[in-house]
Amino acid sequence: MTKDPIDKLLDDAQSGKSLFQNREVLHYSFIPNIILHREDEQKKVTQSLLPLLKKSRPSNLLVYGKPGVGKTLVVKKVLDKIQERVKDNSFPIHLLYANSKEETTLYGLLVKLGGQLGLKGKQLPSTGLSISEVFNRIIAKIEEDELNTVFVVDEIDFLAELISKSGKDILYSLTRANERLKKGTLTLIGISNDLTFKERLDPRVLSSMSEEEIVFTNYTVEQIKEILEERIKVAFIPNSVEAAALNLCSAMSGQEHGDARRAIDLLRVAGEMAEREQSDTVKEDHIRRASLKMEEDKETTALNSYPLHEKLLILAVMKAGGNTTGEIYQSYKNLCKITRQKELTQRRITQMLSEIEMTGLITGKIIHQGMHGRTKKFNLTLNADTVKKAFKEDLTLEDLV
DNA sequence: CCTCCACAGGAACTGATGGCGT
DNA sequence: ACGCCATCAGTTCCTGTGGAGG
Numbered sequence: 001m002t003k004d005p006i007d008k009l010l011d012d013a014q015s016g017k018s019l020f021q022n023r024e025v026l027h028y029s030f031i032p033n034i035i036l037h038r039e040d041e042q043k044k045v046t047q048s049l050l051p052l053l054k055k056s057r058p059s060n061l062l063v064y065g066k067p068g069v070g071k072t073l074v075v076k077k078v079l080d081k082i083q084e085r086v087k088d089n090s091f092p093i094h095l096l097y098a099n100s101k102e103e104t105t106l107y108g109l110l111v112k113l114g115g116q117l118g119l120k121g122k123q124l125p126s127t128g129l130s131i132s133e134v135f136n137r138i139i140a141k142i143e144e145d146e147l148n149t150v151f152v153v154d155e156i157d158f159l160a161e162l163i164s165k166s167g168k169d170i171l172y173s174l175t176r177a178n179e180r181l182k183k184g185t186l187t188l189i190g191i192s193n194d195l196t197f198k199e200r201l202d203p204r205v206l207s208s209m210s211e212e213e214i215v216f217t218n219y220t221v222e223q224i225k226e227i228l229e230e231r232i233k234v235a236f237i238p239n240s241v242e243a244a245a246l247n248l249c250s251a252m253s254g255q256e257h258g259d260a261r262r263a264i265d266l267l268r269v270a271g272e273m274a275e276r277e278q279s280d281t282v283k284e285d286h287i288r289r290a291s292l293k294m295e296e297d298k299e300t301t302a303l304n305s306y307p308l309h310e311k312l313l314i315l316a317v318m319k320a321g322g323n324t325t326g327e328i329y330q331s332y333k334n335l336c337k338i339t340r341q342k343e344l345t346q347r348r349i350t351q352m353l354s355e356i357e358m359t360g361l362i363t364g365k366i367i368h369q370g371m372h373g374r375t376k377k378f379n380l381t382l383n384a385d386t387v388k389k390a391f392k393e394d395l396t397l398e399d400l401v
Numbered sequence: 402c403c404t405c406c407a408c409a410g411g412a413a414c415t416g417a418t419g420g421c422g423t
Numbered sequence: 424a425c426g427c428c429a430t431c432a433g434t435t436c437c438t439g440t441g442g443a444g445g
Contacts, residue, residue, distance in 0.1 A: 107429060128421030130428050166429085307432095325408065348433055350409065366409075370443030373407030 018237070019275045019282065025235040026268035028261040029073065036230060037223045038070050041216055045078045048212045049187075052082055052148065055091055057185040060175060060209050062156075064195050065216025068259030071191050072154055074216075079150060094149045100158035106166060109159065110134045113151060117141050131168050139177060146183040156190035157197040164200075171201075175208040218258030225250040227260050228267060236271065236282075244284045245270065252291060266290055299382050302359060303390040309344060311391060312336065313352055317362055317378050318387055324375040325350060339396050353378060 007023075020026075051058040065071045076097070083093050096116045103109040107127070114124045114134060119141055124134065142149055151174065153159055163170055177186045190209060198206060219227070228250055232241050249270070253263035267282075270290035274282040306314070316332035323331075329346050336343040344352075357364045357378070364376045380387070392398065 105430065125421060127419055128428070345434060368441040370441070371406055374440060375408050
């Protein structure tokens with residue numbers, strides 16, 4: 001494996017020797033060849049896509065499973081293989097992959113897909129057109145080049161959410177696009193974390209979307225351990241991860257949802273930590289500290305990425321911890337005065353509060369106080385120091401913390 | 402048993418941004 | 424040059440509600 005030369009130099013300078021022999025393996029998505037415990041699923045996915053080899057359109061496909069159980073990995077691997085098979089025989093298959101979580105809007109998602117089809121610049125501007133226009137251009141392109149396309153839409157539940165907001169029925173159009181296509185085909189593969197997502201779907205879409213369904217089960221702790229072992233073999237130099245560390249790592253991320261991605265990330269961070277400390281092995285303690293560090297980093301970046309008023313609001317929650325919306329709003333208005341910001345309406349504040357609540361930085365609890373009405377009490381879930389540290393760099397907030 | 406509080410949270414709208422087609 | 428389209432942050436107006444206190 002080639003290694004970034006800068007990395008290599010820095011590594012050598014730092015410690016003389018590295019714990020790693022191939023770092024990349026410890027990035028979950030980089031090594032699609034290492035997939036364990038997913039033989040059944042691989043088989044099923046392949047089977048349902050088999051018609052592609054026979055030059056016809058396979059059924060649309062829905063794939064379910066919790067995060068980090070290898071859904072995307074398996075789908076990508078199967079499609080890669082299929083693509084390789086048909087590469088030479090004048091039956092090109094185009095793979096389009098988009099993640100609905102990364103593209104925040106419907107428009108963005110379509111543009112991303114279109115871009116992978118080779119539409120660019122003037123043909124597909126990143127703004128300005130109507131959604132149906134973009135859609136038509138994609139269809140036109142498929143038809144014109146007689147393409148056989150497979151749309152892989154990751155986290156399709158998010159897409160469904162966007163659609164329900166805007167009222168545009170793109171999923172329906174997508175699933176029925178084949179009826180419009182004279183040449184070329186379009187297959188939709190939806191990947192969803194949410195097993196209940198189906199119920200919220202338009203029945204018309206549902207019937208054509210879920211022609212086939214595959215459910216991925218969670219990994220067990222045991223399986224996660226094997227997955228980690230497999231990666232360790234490639235990633236680390238031999239005998240540099242202690243058994244206790246491995247056990248802890250798989251237990252920590254395995255017990256909850258069987259999330260292999262988290263386990264691998266954790267191992268990587270722990271490894272880097274151990275290396276930096278010039279330790280010869282990755283120990284249990286490294287895993288523990290890595291887990292804490294990841295948690296804290298996540299919080300800090302989340303805090304920093306909020307816009308000003310959300311930050312003020314978090315400070316207000318901190319000051320008026322455990323208090324009702326009304327009190328927090330007062331506290332927030334004070335902060336606005338101090339920082340000379342225009343204060344927003346309470347309606348917006350409640351909305352922001354529930355947005356922040358969704359990310360888990362604060363928790364809210366609805367309480368009924370009889371005569372004294374209904375309100376929601378919010379609490380910070382992280383400790384105040386983390387917040388202070390994170391906000392210190394923000395100039396407008398400097399003197400508040 | 403009824404009342405009435407203090408908000409929750411939905412819906413519809415506005416104005417700004419950015420970029421299209423013609 | 425003009426109208427149009429999507430999106431985002433924010434506003435205005437609104438209806439709904441569990442239960443303490445009367």
